[in-house]
Amino acid sequence: SSGINAEYGDLPLNVSRETLQQNKLLRVIKKKLVRKALDMLKKMSDEDFKKFYKEFGTNIKLGVMEDHSNRNRLAKLLRWQSSNDADESTSLESYLERMKEKQDHIYFMSGTSRPECEKSPFVEKLLSKGYEVLYLVDPIDEYCIQNLPEFEGKKFQNAAKENLNLQDSEKVKETMEKLGREYDVHPLRFSRPS
Numbered sequence: 001s002s003g004i005n006a007e008y009g010d011l012p013l014n015v016s017r018e019t020l021q022q023n024k025l026l027r028v029i030k031k032k033l034v035r036k037a038l039d040m041l042k043k044m045s046d047e048d049f050k051k052f053y054k055e056f057g058t059n060i061k062l063g064v065m066e067d068h069s070n071r072n073r074l075a076k077l078l079r080w081q082s083s084n085d086a087d088e089s090t091s092l093e094s095y096l097e098r099m100k101e102k103q104d105h106i107y108f109m110s111g112t113s114r115p116e117c118e119k120s121p122f123v124e125k126l127l128s129k130g131y132e133v134l135y136l137v138d139p140i141d142e143y144c145i146q147n148l149p150e151f152e153g154k155k156f157q158n159a160a161k162e163n164l165n166l167q168d169s170e171k172v173k174e175t176m177e178k179l180g181r182e183y184d185v186h187p188l189r190f191s192r193p194s
Helices: 016-021 023-044 047-064 070-077 094-096 114-118 121-128 141-146 169-182
Strands: 080-084 085-092 105-110 133-136 155-156
Touching: 047 070, 047 169, 080 094, 094 105, 094 141, 105 121, 105 141, 114 133, 121 133, 121 155, 133 141
Parallel strands: 105 133, 105 155
Antiparallel strands: 080 085, 080 133
16 A cells, blocks of 8 residues: 655754644645645545545545635545435536536535435425435535535535525526517516507
């Protein structure tokens, strides 16, 4: 097994903990070690990563919450239960690949278990319209999402929010055309045609 090797000759040896924490060289070492570790995780086989994630997934979620400079790299490592597959968890990148064409949000539902999330009328509505929903069943999941407002330009949307706006594109288009014929619509005024 390969490890991370770091040798630095300029590190002071007889110093207090406070001095070490503030040492610029140590910050550089930390940054490089974190990046190297993240690169190693990306190169893991799927099987090895599943084992790793089972043990350390919570730590990756904590990293998303605490390590702002590596948030996007860590977010790519996250795995979630999803309506797409009952057995396998999914990455956010895979979710994005399966998104509907004009979908603006990554939908999620929080609950104490997958069956609880699946029974939600909000989730049922999304699923009936062909949307995938992430199931946040670990207590830390919702905090993680709150610290990750978007991924690759797509915002996260809680399926249980009252203002969830699911547009039936054909119905909306049809209604807008009908309204357009009935009303002369201008940005500053509305008037009925004569």
